[in-house]
Amino acid sequence: xxxxxxxxxxxxxxxxxxxxxxxxxxxxxxxxxxxxxxxxxxxxxxxxxxxxxxxxxxxxxxxxxxxxxxxxxxxxxxxxxxxxxxxxxxxxxxxxxxxxxxxxxxxxxxxxxxxxxxxxxxxxxxxxxxxxxxxxxxxxxxxxxxxxxxxxxxxxxxxxxxxxxxxxxxxxxxxxxxxxxxxxxxxxxxxxxxxxxxxxxxxxxxxxxxxxxxxxxxxxxxxxxxxxxxxxxxxxxxxxxxxxxxxxxxxx
Amino acid sequence: xxxxxxxxxxxxxxxxxxxxxxxxxxxxxxxxxxxxxxxxxxxxxxxxxxxxxxxxxxxxxxxxxxxxxxxxxxxxxxxxxxxxxxxxxxxxxxxxxxxxxxxxxxxxxxxxxxxxxxxxxxxxxxxxxxxxxxxxxxxxxxxxxxxxxxxxxxxxxxxxxxxxxxxxxxxxxxxxxxxxxxxxxxxxxxxxxxxxxxxxxxxxxxxxxxxxxxxxxxxxxxxxxxxxxxxxxxxxxxxxxxxxxxxxxxxxxxxxxxxxxxxxx
Numbered sequence: 001x002x003x004x005x006x007x008x009x010x011x012x013x014x015x016x017x018x019x020x021x022x023x024x025x026x027x028x029x030x031x032x033x034x035x036x037x038x039x040x041x042x043x044x045x046x047x048x049x050x051x052x053x054x055x056x057x058x059x060x061x062x063x064x065x066x067x068x069x070x071x072x073x074x075x076x077x078x079x080x081x082x083x084x085x086x087x088x089x090x091x092x093x094x095x096x097x098x099x100x101x102x103x104x105x106x107x108x109x110x111x112x113x114x115x116x117x118x119x120x121x122x123x124x125x126x127x128x129x130x131x132x133x134x135x136x137x138x139x140x141x142x143x144x145x146x147x148x149x150x151x152x153x154x155x156x157x158x159x160x161x162x163x164x165x166x167x168x169x170x171x172x173x174x175x176x177x178x179x180x181x182x183x184x185x186x187x188x189x190x191x192x193x194x195x196x197x198x199x200x201x202x203x204x205x206x207x208x209x210x211x212x213x214x215x216x217x218x219x220x221x222x223x224x225x226x227x228x229x230x231x232x233x234x235x236x237x238x239x240x241x242x243x244x245x246x247x248x249x250x251x252x
Numbered sequence: 253x254x255x256x257x258x259x260x261x262x263x264x265x266x267x268x269x270x271x272x273x274x275x276x277x278x279x280x281x282x283x284x285x286x287x288x289x290x291x292x293x294x295x296x297x298x299x300x301x302x303x304x305x306x307x308x309x310x311x312x313x314x315x316x317x318x319x320x321x322x323x324x325x326x327x328x329x330x331x332x333x334x335x336x337x338x339x340x341x342x343x344x345x346x347x348x349x350x351x352x353x354x355x356x357x358x359x360x361x362x363x364x365x366x367x368x369x370x371x372x373x374x375x376x377x378x379x380x381x382x383x384x385x386x387x388x389x390x391x392x393x394x395x396x397x398x399x400x401x402x403x404x405x406x407x408x409x410x411x412x413x414x415x416x417x418x419x420x421x422x423x424x425x426x427x428x429x430x431x432x433x434x435x436x437x438x439x440x441x442x443x444x445x446x447x448x449x450x451x452x453x454x455x456x457x458x459x460x461x462x463x464x465x466x467x468x469x470x471x472x473x474x475x476x477x478x479x480x481x482x483x484x485x486x487x488x489x490x491x492x493x494x495x496x497x498x499x500x501x502x503x504x505x506x507x508x509x510x511x512x513x514x515x516x517x
Contacts, residue, residue, distance in 0.1 A: 145340040148313050153358035153409065154333030163361070167348060 076135025134176025
């Protein structure tokens with residue numbers, strides 16, 4: 001382990017000890033803060049229930065992500081490769097992105113019920129715009145000579161798209177995915193907190209009303225795990241496909 | 253002097269108008285010329301005169317509005333990857349591929365087998381002087397080296413004609429001169445027909461058998477100069493009388509046309 005890593009772990013231990021100590025000596029009320037050991041006790045008490053809820057949340061996130069990614073990338077590619085379409089649709093997409101979608105959620109509830117459907121719709125709408133916009137600009141800003149090159153070497157439209165343009169636009173697409181996916185995760189959990197009967201967001205809200213602070217923190221911890229996992233996955237993807245872009249910048 | 257053969261490229265009254273309706277732009281007007289087999293022909297002209305448009309029409313990338321371009325007596329209607337390779341101003345290399353993979357990329361799309369691709373990429377990268385850089389990525393190469401890869405990629409397609417659109421425009425002057433000398437060496441080794449667009453009068457005269465001078469928009473060929481300098485060309489010829497005469501002639505054609513057109517101050 002490197003020196004930096006040792007210090008990093010030391011920091012985590014210090015924070016955990018302080019956190020636990022603050023509650024042990026009752027410096028902060030138990031309604032406000034739960035200590036790590038209290039969160040652990042909550043886990044022992046309601047662990048299975050929370051993990052089941054976590055699975056519901058994860059399923060909603062997975063479905064929403066799949067739909068958001070394909071819709072966002074698909075629309076972005078089309079809007080980006082047809083200049084006229086991008087020029088006219090771009091500003092509309094950008095301004096739609098600025099609308100705080102959460103005010104629509106009550107409507108989604110009426111339209112799609114309080115089950116997973118309304119969560120998925122809400123999450124897809126939340127994550128769609130940054131992905132579509134980034135993909136569109138990524139494709140649009142590509143040097144036109146790459147398309148000409150593709151045609152001059154006899155590549156088909158499909159080959160130009162998949163072998164040249166999409167790989168070139170990938171770094172932009174991935175930065176869109178980063179923002180869009182984070183929004184999907186947030187949207188699912190927020191929607192569960194607003195109105196639902198399942199999922200981690202629902203249980204956080206439920207236990208909050210009962211002042212089961214330990215349970216609330218357990219829910220928050222699970223949400224964090226979720227966000228961290230998504231982030232790690234995206235970083236990995238970025239490293240894999242975006243390496244040349246970073247190298248090129250460093251070399252330039 | 254090179255033996256000049258039958259025309260391999262023929263442009264016949266090529267015209268191009270962009271956009272229709274309210275504000276059509278006339279880019280090219282009645283452009284006719286012929287390029288003999290294995291010749292080195294350059295096209296010079298003021299910026300925005302339609303040089304690139306003409307090259308794209310010749311490469312089958314853009315349709316002409318009037319007239320036609322014949323390659324080997326065949327009308328150009330679409331790109332002809334087996335006959336024409338194009339080298340662009342930006343090297344347009346794929347940044348995630350090595351120099352070799354970039355050279356082999358068109359061949360891969362054309363379904364040429366791995367062994368043959370390998371042979372051609374080896375040959376061509378050696379020819380352009382990058383034999384030791386085959387496994388390098390574009391970001392590890394200098395601007396001149398990237399353009400060499402791009403030329404090797406064009407050559408590996410074994411075309412008869414190479415169209416070059418300001419290939420050295422983005423390079424510094426010293427690199428540019430060296431690349432010009434390299435290009436002459438490659439041309440002499442491969443006997444391809446080269447059609448080069450350039451802003452540099454010196455480059456055009458130094459490299460070419462013929463220089464076509466194009467007017468302001470709409471682009472027309474105002475004169476064709478035959479450059480009678482002996483080959484192989486050497487750098488000191490640039491200071492010679494004959495060279496100077498050719499350069500003055502082209503310059504006066506371009507400036508006269510500008511005064512006449514008076515498009516921009």
